[in-house]
Amino acid sequence: MPSFAIPASVMPIALLLCSNVFMTFAWYGHLKFKEVPLWTVVLVSWGIAFVEYCFAVPANRYGSAIYSPAQLKTIQEIVTLLVFSVFSWAYLGESIKWNHLVGFAFICAAAYFIFKKW
Structure with missing residues (x-):
């Protein structure tokens, strides 16, 4: 059986991906359940945030x-x-507009400057 190991440089990114999936549901998942009392939503969100x-x-x-x-x-x-x-589109039914993509491109440009060896 082949061995599968995640490279050390990818492990934090994979963990952050998992983390963000849980946090996105903790912060925004309740928007589909506005009939649920706020105190219940807060407690459930805290539980999800713990996993995050x-x-x-x-x-x-x-x-x-x-x-x-x-x-x-x-x-x-x-x-x-x-x-x-992805969450906004798939779960909340929101569309991704051109201005969102432009903003994301600017953030990617910022990442270039953060990671560039000067």
Whole structure:
């Protein structure tokens, strides 16, 4: 049986991806259930956020051995936008417009400057 190992440089990104999926549901998943009392939504969101932290904290701990804090935060922001874009479209039924794509392109340009060796 072949062995499958995630490269160390990819592990923090994979963990941040998992983290952001949970956090997006914690923050925005309840928007489809506006009839549910707010206190219930807050408690459920806290539970989901706990799972998110179980991915985010190791992502930053492991990632700090490879990436600078600024690079980790940049990765996290890009992953957040990717996850939210898919979530917004697939779960909330929102459309992705041209101005969203332009804004995302500017964030990717910012990432270039964060990661470029000067």
